[in-house]
Amino acid sequence: MFEEAIGKGSNKVRNTVERGAVRKFADAIGDAHPIFVNEEAGKASRYGRNIAPPTFPRVFDYGEIVGLGLPSKGLIHGEQIYHYTRPLLVGEDIHCWTEVKDYKEKAGKSGTMGILTLEGKGEDSEGTLVFRAEQVVIITEAVRKGMEA
Amino acid sequence: MSAIAEKKVGDTLEPVTLSPVSRLDLIKYAGASGDYNPIHTIDEEAEKAGLPGIIAHGMWTMGNLSKLFTPYYDEGFIETYQIRFRGMVFLDDVISLNAEVSEQAEGKITFNVNAKNQKEEDVLKGTVVFRTY
Numbered sequence: 001m002f003e004e005a006i007g008k009g010s011n012k013v014r015n016t017v018e019r020g021a022v023r024k025f026a027d028a029i030g031d032a033h034p035i036f037v038n039e040e041a042g043k044a045s046r047y048g049r050n051i052a053p054p055t056f057p058r059v060f061d062y063g064e065i066v067g068l069g070l071p072s073k074g075l076i077h078g079e080q081i082y083h084y085t086r087p088l089l090v091g092e093d094i095h096c097w098t099e100v101k102d103y104k105e106k107a108g109k110s111g112t113m114g115i116l117t118l119e120g121k122g123e124d125s126e127g128t129l130v131f132r133a134e135q136v137v138i139i140t141e142a143v144r145k146g147m148e149a
Numbered sequence: 150m151s152a153i154a155e156k157k158v159g160d161t162l163e164p165v166t167l168s169p170v171s172r173l174d175l176i177k178y179a180g181a182s183g184d185y186n187p188i189h190t191i192d193e194e195a196e197k198a199g200l201p202g203i204i205a206h207g208m209w210t211m212g213n214l215s216k217l218f219t220p221y222y223d224e225g226f227i228e229t230y231q232i233r234f235r236g237m238v239f240l241d242d243v244i245s246l247n248a249e250v251s252e253q254a255e256g257k258i259t260f261n262v263n264a265k266n267q268k269e270e271d272v273l274k275g276t277v278v279f280r281t282y
């Protein structure tokens with residue numbers, strides 16, 4: 001049901017890697033390491049500033065894909081991949097967008113599953129790609145039927 | 150702590166066992182990540198979704214797992230972090246985090262990583278490619 005959405009994307013949205021957001025996030029995953037949260041440690045590091053944990057892009061706004069109406073409930077996160085060219089730096093702006101990469105349907109034990117692959121990207125102010133984030137979302141038959149109803 | 154670049158195939162990183170998963174852990178993660186899906190924080194909503202109780206965000210566990218690599222950021226960074234969500238994490242589960250070198254190449258160390266619950270079942274499984282400077 002999402003086949004026609006393949007290739008559709010959102011517009012770029014500017015996000016800032018905010019110091020407070022990074023601290024809160026690092027704390028929430030039990031990883032308040034000085035490289036993430038201590039300004040002096042960041043300055044003394046090879047990065048010259050603090051960096052963000054690798055799963056931090058979860059907090060970014062990737063904009064909306066027009067016409068892709070995903071339900072707010074019942075989606076299953078199947079797989080997640082991050083690919084980095086370098087770590088995210090605290091204080092920098094990252095421009096993010098997302099695209100529907102793939103959609104397939106597969107017969108499973110509990111009916112037909114929809115497998116939706118979304119790809120988010122983030123580039124810095126120079127236009128250099130910093131990360132790609134691929135997310136595989138499983139849409140069960142029950143959830144899909146609910147959407148059609 | 151020995152340098153990550155010196156690790157050989159079969160070597161492991163210091164494993165971490167988390168405190169039993171608490172509701173507060175998940176409320177904090179919801180706030181920090183902006184993922185307010187109520188199946189992670191509200192019992193009634195989890196039950197309505199057919200779950201025995203609230204479950205942890207998969208991304209909470211994935212976030213925790215990455216901390217095995219945090220002490221090594223002066224040597225390199227996580228280039229690829231790939232995870233499959235294999236099982237649900239419930240309140241009071243005790244999760245252990247593990248990483249083992251599967252491949253060692255010039256400037257690139259690949260790890261098999263997993264998070265297991267107290268029954269030794271994989272809840273997350275995947276790979277980390279750590280690029281060294």
